[in-house]
Amino acid sequence: MTTTRLSLPGPDATDAAGAALARHLAPGATVLLSGELGAGKTHLARAAIRALAGPEVEVVSPTFTLVQTYATPLGELWHADLYRIEDPSEVAETGLEDALGTAICLIEWPERMGVLPRDALRLSLRHDGDGRVLELAGGPRWDGLRAALAGAVHA
Amino acid sequence: MDRHSGRCYRRRVDFRNAPLTVLGIEASCDDTAAALVRHVPGAAPVILSNVVAGQDALHEGFGGVVPEIAARAHAEALDLTVEKALEGRGLRVVDAVAVTAGPGLIGGVVAGVMLAKGIAAGAGLPLVGVNHLAGHALTPRLTDGLSFPYLMLLVSGGHCQFLLVRGEGDHRRLGGTIDDAPGEAFDKTARLLGLPMPGGPAVEREAARGTPRIALPRPLLGREGCDLSFSGLKTAVLRARGDLAPDGALREGDRADLCASFQAAVTEVLAEKSRRALRAAGPVTAFAVAGGVAANGAIRAALEGVAAEAGTPFAAPPPPLCTDNGAMIAWAGIEALRQGRRDDLTLAARPRWPLDEAAAPMLGSGKRGAKA
Numbered sequence: 001m002t003t004t005r006l007s008l009p010g011p012d013a014t015d016a017a018g019a020a021l022a023r024h025l026a027p028g029a030t031v032l033l034s035g036e037l038g039a040g041k042t043h044l045a046r047a048a049i050r051a052l053a054g055p056e057v058e059v060v061s062p063t064f065t066l067v068q069t070y071a072t073p074l075g076e077l078w079h080a081d082l083y084r085i086e087d088p089s090e091v092a093e094t095g096l097e098d099a100l101g102t103a104i105c106l107i108e109w110p111e112r113m114g115v116l117p118r119d120a121l122r123l124s125l126r127h128d129g130d131g132r133v134l135e136l137a138g139g140p141r142w143d144g145l146r147a148a149l150a151g152a153v154h155a
Numbered sequence: 156m157d158r159h160s161g162r163c164y165r166r167r168v169d170f171r172n173a174p175l176t177v178l179g180i181e182a183s184c185d186d187t188a189a190a191l192v193r194h195v196p197g198a199a200p201v202i203l204s205n206v207v208a209g210q211d212a213l214h215e216g217f218g219g220v221v222p223e224i225a226a227r228a229h230a231e232a233l234d235l236t237v238e239k240a241l242e243g244r245g246l247r248v249v250d251a252v253a254v255t256a257g258p259g260l261i262g263g264v265v266a267g268v269m270l271a272k273g274i275a276a277g278a279g280l281p282l283v284g285v286n287h288l289a290g291h292a293l294t295p296r297l298t299d300g301l302s303f304p305y306l307m308l309l310v311s312g313g314h315c316q317f318l319l320v321r322g323e324g325d326h327r328r329l330g331g332t333i334d335d336a337p338g339e340a341f342d343k344t345a346r347l348l349g350l351p352m353p354g355g356p357a358v359e360r361e362a363a364r365g366t367p368r369i370a371l372p373r374p375l376l377g378r379e380g381c382d383l384s385f386s387g388l389k390t391a392v393l394r395a396r397g398d399l400a401p402d403g404a405l406r407e408g409d410r411a412d413l414c415a416s417f418q419a420a421v422t423e424v425l426a427e428k429s430r431r432a433l434r435a436a437g438p439v440t441a442f443a444v445a446g447g448v449a450a451n452g453a454i455r456a457a458l459e460g461v462a463a464e465a466g467t468p469f470a471a472p473p474p475p476l477c478t479d480n481g482a483m484i485a486w487a488g489i490e491a492l493r494q495g496r497r498d499d500l501t502l503a504a505r506p507r508w509p510l511d512e513a514a515a516p517m518l519g520s521g522k523r524g525a526k527a
Contacts, residue, residue, distance in 0.1 A: 064313030093262035
């Protein structure tokens with residue numbers, strides 16, 4: 001697994017990274033989004049969802065509802081936020097386990113799942129001054145995204 | 156059993172005018188809840204029981220042995236919760252069963268719907284599936300006897316939307332949050348500032364000791380319409396924290412001032428958008444506010460002020476009926492039955508069920524999130 005690091009100086013860079021991510025998603029793809037509160041996980045997910053489902057789509061926070069689902073040209077997309085999950089057994093209630101591997105799943109606070117899905121793209125965000133640093137780790141299927149991200153964000 | 160339709164009705168009742176006692180079942184997100192509501196036409200409805208499953212009920216049911224039970228173990232908690240709501244009356248007093256059929260988490264919604272179907276089939280009772288958000292939207296009629304149409308602001312941890320409630324099953328969404336709900340913004344601000352949970356009351360307490368001297372944005376205030384945004388406010392709080400305490404140690408006075416500034420920003424945005432929503436709604440009987448955030452004194456006072464400015468009566472159901480509960484589902488079931496609507500045993504769980512289905516195509520072919 002290779003790790004790539006890139007700097008996101010502002011919200012526009014995060015939007016560009018989200019759009020690049022969207023172009024590399026396929027049905028069954030799982031993306032795990034880690035990072036502390038306010039690191040930009042939902043912002044990045046929103047940018048990816050809008051790039052796929054349409055710019056007019058409202059992407060509300062899944063923090064309280066746990067899951068928000070969207071219809072996209074690539075089939076269903078699940079946007080989950082597991083922050084409020086206290087025990088991995090609760091994940092069953094969300095239906096997320098059935099969606100994994102079929103729907104596109106973007107999962108915030110994936111650490112709460114206990115066992116992490118294999119073959120997932122792991123993204124982590126952290127503060128860096130006024131901007132953010134994005135780290136990307138995943139298998140070879142994500143190599144195209146690595147190259148695209150470098151181009152998209154610095155363009 | 157009606158052999159022709161396959162539906163199970165114990166009695167032929169004209170639900171439009173008869174006295175009705177309805178069992179309401181809610182298990183769509185965090186809580187497992189059940190309630191009995193009775194309504195005699197012409198009189199105020201009465202909540203006979205309203206049970207939200209706590210660990211107590213679970214412990215009792217397992218005879219003091221506490222197995223590993225997750226917070227959202229709806230399937231395990233449902234039977235006991237319904238039994239408690241019936242308070243030993245049995246199903247004889249029940250005229251119909253209402254259940255949240257969506258939107259919500261698939262696990263809970265399916266568990267609730269299956270139990271409701273089981274009770275309906277077993278006892279030969281009519282069944283009605285209720286939209287969870289319709290339950291919230293109709294609550295001011297249960298608690299305050301409002302007449303249609305009224306403007307409703309649903310404002311809580313997970314919700315923030317303006318609804319023009321024109322009738323049972325007839326809601327128009329005038330606007331709502333495009334990202335976080337205000338309750339979530341309060342919780343996250345509390346976490347960022349090291350305050351205890353629940354974040355709403357903690358931030359309010361701090362705010363009362365501070366002055367709103369820190370400039371924070373008023374998201375979307377300049378944009379036309381009734382949509383709201385609170386995610387940027389969270390980021391602004393984070394930045395202000397960094398400015399006030401570059402070394403990470405936020406002084407107590409600064410923290411109180413930051414809370415006061417945050418609360419002032421949320422209050423001002425909610426008040427101005429409520430003004431606009433009242434104008435957009437046209438003539439209404441009342442402005443009703445429901446949800447945990449309405450318990451915030453400053454916000455509530457500001458919203459009451461907006462209603463007074465417009466000469467519109469203000470209503471705010473009591474907090475226990477603003478969070479998820481069975482009474483609102485029972486009441487929404489009564490309203491549906493009064494309109495002649497009921498379901499049969501083919502009732503399906505709908506994890507994604509927008510309240511304002513007419514509006515969905517305008518906003519991207521129903522691509523909104525489950526509880527948008």
